[in-house]
Amino acid sequence: MTDEPIPPRDLRAGETFSDGARAGLPVVLGYLGIGLAAGVVERAAGLSYAEVLLLSMVLYAGSAQFVLTSMVLLASPLSAIVLTVFFVNVRHLLLAAALAPYLRRLPGWKNALLGLQLTDETFVVAAGRFARQPPVNASWMAGLNLAAYSTWAMANLAGAVFSAQFAGSASNTKVLGFALPCMFAGLLVLQLAARPRVRLGLAVAFFSAGLAVAVQVAHPGPWAVIIATVLGATLGLLLERWTSGRNSSR
Amino acid sequence: MDIRPEFLALVLACAAVTAVPRVLPLVLLAKIELPRWLLAWLAYVPVAVLAALLAIEVLVVEGKPAISTANPALLAIAPALAVAAVTRSLIATVGVGLAAFWLLT
Numbered sequence: 001m002t003d004e005p006i007p008p009r010d011l012r013a014g015e016t017f018s019d020g021a022r023a024g025l026p027v028v029l030g031y032l033g034i035g036l037a038a039g040v041v042e043r044a045a046g047l048s049y050a051e052v053l054l055l056s057m058v059l060y061a062g063s064a065q066f067v068l069t070s071m072v073l074l075a076s077p078l079s080a081i082v083l084t085v086f087f088v089n090v091r092h093l094l095l096a097a098a099l100a101p102y103l104r105r106l107p108g109w110k111n112a113l114l115g116l117q118l119t120d121e122t123f124v125v126a127a128g129r130f131a132r133q134p135p136v137n138a139s140w141m142a143g144l145n146l147a148a149y150s151t152w153a154m155a156n157l158a159g160a161v162f163s164a165q166f167a168g169s170a171s172n173t174k175v176l177g178f179a180l181p182c183m184f185a186g187l188l189v190l191q192l193a194a195r196p197r198v199r200l201g202l203a204v205a206f207f208s209a210g211l212a213v214a215v216q217v218a219h220p221g222p223w224a225v226i227i228a229t230v231l232g233a234t235l236g237l238l239l240e241r242w243t244s245g246r247n248s249s250r
Numbered sequence: 251m252d253i254r255p256e257f258l259a260l261v262l263a264c265a266a267v268t269a270v271p272r273v274l275p276l277v278l279l280a281k282i283e284l285p286r287w288l289l290a291w292l293a294y295v296p297v298a299v300l301a302a303l304l305a306i307e308v309l310v311v312e313g314k315p316a317i318s319t320a321n322p323a324l325l326a327i328a329p330a331l332a333v334a335a336v337t338r339s340l341i342a343t344v345g346v347g348l349a350a351f352w353l354l355t
Contacts, residue, residue: 026341054257181347184304185343186344189343
């Protein structure tokens with residue numbers, strides 16, 4: 001048997017850079033799987049190692065990287081790729097807006113730097129933490145961001161390096177890619193559990209899921225996520241107002 | 251090992267249009283007091299966006315709704331959701347989901 005594990009010195013969630021990096025551990029593990037899959041796909045699409053690293057460090061957006069890679073493979077025009085990537089990533093507008101109230105005390109340039117590395121996954125970790133324990137320290141979020149960012153770049157590169165081994169069987173890449181929906185599922189459950197009224201959250205989740213599928217089938221593209229998010233959040237707000245039973249004055 | 255110039259241009263352009271929605275709200279909205287209804291609305295954004303992303307990944311196959319037991323993604327996400335609900339652990343969720351998907355495909 002090994003020694004007893006060292007108990008944490010402080011049970012409260014800390015504020016420092018390394019506390020933030022530690023809070024990012026679930027994201028780090030998730031990015032290892034998804035980043036590996038992204039690297040495999042990118043290398044298989046003919047990108048050089050340097051290009052894989054450039055893509056993951058400069059664009060740093062999982063779904064947009066998959067979209068870009070497949071469009072490059074189809075020799076799509078540059079303008080079409082840029083526009084599609086914009087539509088895929090415009091949902092960050094909503095995420096950044098949701099974080100903004102918690103980061104009010106920070107100077108604008110710090111907010112800009114923190115925002116540059118915003119992803120779906122770091123957003124959920126940060127939003128969960130801020131809801132429980134404001135006020136927010138910039139170094140905590142920088143730790144979270146950099147843990148996720150460096151893992152993403154390394155996993156992309158590793159995926160590119162091992163691409164030849166994986167490309168042998170396409171099913172390996174497909175299985176690794178399934179880490180992405182698994183991560184969404186886990187983050188969704190964490191979000192629902194963190195909400196004070198679980199039933200309202202569930203109603204929003206089912207509504208948004210159904211709407212997203214309907215829009216995606218009727219009109220494939222990035223609009224499905226945006227429309228489902230806007231209307232889903234609106235439903236949540238209306239249900240909350242309606243069930244709280246008090247007159248809301250504007 | 252090289253970076254093609256046109257690829258560099260593509261990545262920079264994509265990064266620029268990605269940075270704007272990531273940064274703009276944090277710089278602008280953080281400076282003003284938001285009304286309460288907007289804060290309540292924004293609080294539902296994570297649930298809505300995650301449910302939408304998950305549903306499209308799992309329930310749509312090749313542009314068609316795939317709500318049947320012939321869809322391995324749908325079958326595999328069920329134990330992942332169950333593990334998430336019980337353990338609240340992202341690592342366990344991804345692990346169980348991947349294992350289930352691997353067994354089913």
